[in-house]
Amino acid sequence: MKAPRAVKRITFDRSEANLGETLNVYVPKLNENEVLVPSSLALRLDIDLSGGHANNFLVQNVTLALVSKMVVKFAGTILQDMVGYDIFKIYEDLLLSKEQRDNMLLEGIQDEDLCKIQSNAGDKKTSGVEAEKKLNEIYGTKYRIRLDHEILTDHGVFYPQALYNDLLFKVTLAKASQVVKGSDPTKLKYKLTLIQLEYEMIRSQMLDQKAKSEYSNGKEFVYDHV
Numbered sequence: 001m002k003a004p005r006a007v008k009r010i011t012f013d014r015s016e017a018n019l020g021e022t023l024n025v026y027v028p029k030l031n032e033n034e035v036l037v038p039s040s041l042a043l044r045l046d047i048d049l050s051g052g053h054a055n056n057f058l059v060q061n062v063t064l065a066l067v068s069k070m071v072v073k074f075a076g077t078i079l080q081d082m083v084g085y086d087i088f089k090i091y092e093d094l095l096l097s098k099e100q101r102d103n104m105l106l107e108g109i110q111d112e113d114l115c116k117i118q119s120n121a122g123d124k125k126t127s128g129v130e131a132e133k134k135l136n137e138i139y140g141t142k143y144r145i146r147l148d149h150e151i152l153t154d155h156g157v158f159y160p161q162a163l164y165n166d167l168l169f170k171v172t173l174a175k176a177s178q179v180v181k182g183s184d185p186t187k188l189k190y191k192l193t194l195i196q197l198e199y200e201m202i203r204s205q206m207l208d209q210k211a212k213s214e215y216s217n218g219k220e221f222v223y224d225h226v
Contacts, residue, residue: 003204005037009044012195019173019190022069025147027160027167030201033208035157040200043145043171045192049119049180052189056182057119062108063145064089065179066192069172072149075165079223080149086174105135106144144198145171150223157202159211 010028017023027041049056059065065086072080082088093101093109101109108115114132116124118141125132147169152158160167176188 001204001206003202003207005200005202007040007198007200009196009198012043012197015193015195017173017192017195019176019179021173023171023173023195025169025171025197027152027158027169028197028199029160029166031203032161033205034161034201034203035159035207035211036152037157037200037202038155039146039148039153040198041147041152042198043147044194044196044198045143045145046141046194047143047179048141048191048193049189050191052176052180053182053184053187054122056180056188057112057116057121057124058108058190059179059181060109060112060115061090061093061104062115062179063143064093064107066145066174067171068174068178069170071170071172072151073168073170074151079151086178105139106142107146108143110135147171151221154223155219155221157207157211159208159215161208162212162215 008028012023012025014023023043025043027036030036047058047062049058067085067089069083070080070085071078071082093104096104110118111132113125113129114135117129117132117136118139149169151167158167173192176190177185179190180188182188
């Protein structure tokens, strides 16, 4: 099958968020004949550490550490309600291969030298880190929180147009001590800025009709409820 495929980034309903706040992320409806590519839904954002200690830097796997609680709801039904989401998902990521982890810089999986350089920590290394500096030039303070749930990742393309209700992710941001490292625990702080909703879509009438047929006949979704 050949079909147009594109990555979309749209402005989120709020451009900034502080620790402890909850973000309500609705899966976009898209247009007719447009389906969502599995595992592509995410929040793109910058992490601002200004106002804290000069030597503060972000923890490993920071975009999972950011999420202390995740609730997923569809048509009033709670599909997932997980406190300690960060602990559970970070543990899952430890089981990934080295090659997979090496390709997750946008998720914040990197060595401490790069963490400090991207965070512009005052005590960051300035020599012997040429590769880290190059990566910093590419990624800077930009990160990505993946919004993964089996209903989007394990059941083929997701066709929102065929559904009467919205799929909603409620993302509660963690306290600073889970996200930021530093020598003074009283000066740990962060803020999310330039928040965008990112997803990948395919435009295909064939996939539209296939998904519509499955949904109208009663499609079952199997998922873990922790």
